[in-house]
Amino acid sequence: MIRALHRWPGLLALALVTLLAVSGAALSVFPAAERIAAPQAAEAMSVADLATRIRSAHPGVEQIRRSPSGRITAFWFDGGTPGSAVIDPATGADVASADPNAFQRWLTNLHRSLFLDDAGRIVMAAGAAAMLVLAVSGCVLVARRAGGWRRWFARLRGPLAGRVHVELARAAVLGLLMSSATALWMTASTFGFLPDEGAPPEPPSAVSGRAGAPLASMPLLAATPVSSLRELSFPYPDDATDVFTLRTDEGAGYIDQGTGATLAWVGLSGWERVSETVYMLHTGQGAPLLGLLLGLTALAVPAMGITGLSIWLAGRARRPGIRDNAAPGRAETIILVGSEGGSSWGFAATLHAALTRVGQHVHTTPMSAFDPAHFSGAQRYLVLAATYGDGNAPASAKGFLDRLAGLSTVPEAPVAVLGFGDRSFPAFCAYAKSVVAAAEAKGWRLLLPFETVDRQSPQEFARWGHALGEALGIALELDHQPIRPETSALTLVSRRDYGHDVQAPTAILRFALPRLSMWQRLTGQGFARFEAGDLIGIVPEGSPIPRFYSLASGRRDGFVEIVVRRHVGGLCSSALTTLEPGGTVAAFIRRNPGFHAARDRTPLILIGAGTGVGPLAGFIRANGSRRPIHLFFGMRHPDSDFLYREELEDWAAGGRLRHLSTAISRGARPRYVQDALIAEQLEVVRAIRDGAHVMVCGGRQMAAGVAEAMTRMLEPLGLSHQLLKAEGRYVEDVY
Incomplete structure (x- = not known):
């Protein structure tokens, strides 16, 4: 954990930290030079x-x-x-110009803000934070390598780069700790995060x-x-x-x-004295020898950066990501992977291994690295693409479509695209479909018709492999074993059951937060950071394939909460809706930033039906600022499935919920959420005209009805739900 904490800030912020260190070392010379050149007053x-x-x-x-x-x-x-001048205190006469040193001023602006004002100050503060993390984690690693804190200066063995890296760290770490910590203090003071100075x-x-x-x-x-x-x-x-x-x-x-x-x-004041001491320690103003010493330690940073990068590259060379990954220019088959959570890489590894076994030279790489000029020997391209959110590119496919669109000519080698997704979501394989559409529009020949894999199905993947083998004239067997994602055990602490009277068993399940490692706390990974609207993946017993549910709580609530409806034949939903308090499930967090409620005072219109109210309830619970929220909630019958009834009443009384409109679909006069919207059309249109955001959660049929109703309502304003979507003011979480 400590090694990773040391490695990644160093690699990601290497250039920035080096710039900070070198410019700071140069600036450390000026206080000493000024002290030497300036005439000094007599002590008396x-x-x-x-x-x-x-x-x-x-x-x-x-x-x-x-x-x-x-x-x-x-x-x-x-x-x-x-007029102005530097004065000789002994005579009161002018001895030098008072104009600031132009180079010193330029170097100071570079060091403080990269000439970018406040934005640059934030960037440089991030560099100082990275340096602080590197210094602290480096101390721990040096002590670990030396055999304990008492053996800090023990003689080292091993490769030269590693020994040089540690020796430099031993000599410079105290100075780097002081420089980075004081830099962060000064940035916090600049942006008003620290108390004001004493009053005049x-x-x-x-x-x-x-x-x-x-x-x-x-x-x-x-x-x-x-x-x-x-x-x-x-x-x-x-x-x-x-x-x-x-x-x-x-x-x-x-x-x-x-x-x-x-x-x-x-x-x-005492606070002013502390602030001035911090300024002196960081700049050397008033303590020129200390400034020179800190500048000298800062010069160790670029050397440690070079040796550290050398160590990382050597380790990476020993641990390749894909076995037998051919060089890009020698590969006959290029596998391009677009993955968000990592599961598509597992399928790519299976495909890579199978093709290698039958004599193919295969190179597997992220879709974001697509460049036909690097693949001179390619005879075919195989694209394995997942979808993120509402049809967006997954993490390892960023920029692929732009690269494809920018080609003057497409590769002569044909392409086959396989999409990965979950059919329960409307945007099933939407990104993979957009890749196929872009390829066809560009005139890139398809090796195979577009196919999809639903919920990581090994059978569907194997069928696609047979089709690929026939196209290549080889026998290709893809025996993929899905990799079970890394999970945490969640313990159920309470449940509330609804919906039995309308044959739709539903439960609000609340789990205790799992125990977190220090690394998770420091990096915000897993259950250390989540919000209502994020997704929780639950891996049912006997299956490596997770099922995803929208969270109805955030980390600050102190628990994990979801709303689940039992589906006929549903492995995961059946297990969850019969889980008793004290029982556990295996789960993990997947971020869903596209369905988060912004933290501002903009009016919010929430629309949901059935279990779709879950994340919407989470948004209302977190509405500590009392922003105006109007909830439209559709249910079958209020006596059986009025989810969060008591909480909604409390939130309304406390100002977290401004207005609640319900729609009952069972009864003498059935009404759906789109009907409730139309009934309050004037208020909804007024709120949207005033900048309100709309968030919709629930089944795809409900979402389609809401979108149609919204478009009819907004047409007189020259708006539609599509236009609001383009502005980021209309978002959906639909299944």
Whole structure:
């Protein structure tokens, strides 16, 4: 776990972390150079003495600043013309230009924000976070390799790259911990995530109205050494009501220009002192030797990046993903895989192995890596494509259709496409179908007619393999054994049963959260992070094929909840609807970000029937901001299957649900959710016109009726549910 935590931030953020380190090392030189070049004030010199000497040289002086390096800078007006210079405190005379170093300013902007303002600051903060994770996990790995914390400096053995990597880590880790942690602190302060700094003193309410008191007669200026000065601002000329403003390492105050009396003073707060210490530790301003030391440790980062990458590549070469994966240019058969959860890769491995056994040279790669120029020896392409969400490309197929569309000519080798999905969902193999359509539109010859595999069926896959073998003139046997997904055991803690009176047994099942590993907590994997609308895959006993249900709860609710209706012959639904408290199921989480309720104040129209109310109830439960929500809920009969009745009443009373409209399909006057929508057409149309989002969950027949009703209702506005979908304001979770 620790090794993975160390590996992936390093690989993914290598360039960013290297840029941070190198630019930070370069910046660490400037505080020391400034300290050497700047004339220093005598230890006994007071601010009154310094201000008197500068005013003699520049009668129009408006402000004096002292940097942490000790450099004194004065700003003035002379005949209406502004001026500034670095000052020799011994004489008050100019010694150098006060203009900032252009290269230092450029390098600072690169280091802080990549010249991208706030967006760049966030990116660089992510780099600092990656560096912090690398430093912490690296400490643990070094101790583990050395044989314990007490043997931290033990002699190392092994390959050179590994030994160099660890030795550099030993020398640099404390500096990297300090640099990354202080960088994150400063970013948090910049974006207002930390408490505000202490308040300045209240403006003086009563001043003498006089001017001209000698600076040496002002007790506060005379008692303040120059070594403590930060800034002294002079009163505005010819304004007797203005005052001197003094800021020092100890606080800030106001001084009457006519009497020299101190009018107000506020010392630095503890929080300000902490923030300034963090700034000093990160920049080296005020501690140039520390800055140089931190810069030196930062230079170890690019070297550790190179050695770390070398270690990872060597390990990857020893552990290929697909056995006997031929080189792209030598392969006769190219298998392109589009997978989201990983199951399609299992089928690809089975196909790859079977073709290899009969003498084929096969190269298997993600669809996202499709480039015919790399496959010069290809005689055929086999595409195994799953579908994500509502017909979208799965993770390993991103960009495939764009690459195909951008080809000037399609490959001469034909293509066969096999889609993977679940027929219970409307978008069954929709992405694979879009691949076939794009190939045909481009004129790419098909080796086989398009086929599909439902719910990872080994039999359907084997039948497709026979057809492929006939097309190739070989005997091809695809004996695929689906790989059981990694699951967690969920224990049922409560159940509520509905629907028996209308011959539709339904249950609300609530499971306890499973125990999580530290890695899952840190990375948010599995049950460490989920929301209502995500999917839970439940693997029924005796089958490796999961069944998916929409979640009616989120991680913050402290439990896992689903709504299940028993289907005739349904292996999983039958087991779930008969499960008693204390019983367990094997389950895992699959994200479904396309069906999440946005966290804002936009009105929300929720439409569901039967078990489709599950995730909608989860959205309402999580509506802590009391955004306006209108729920349209269809059921057969209120006495038998009014799911979440008590909760909906409580949520309405508490403001989480603004309005509830029900539709009863059994009885003297049957009514469906689309009828309820039409009955409240004016309110629905008004909400949509005001920016409301629509979320629909339930059976495909219900969803089709709702879509038709919505289009009729919105037609006078020049809208339709398709247009709302294109805007991301109409989403469905339909089965």
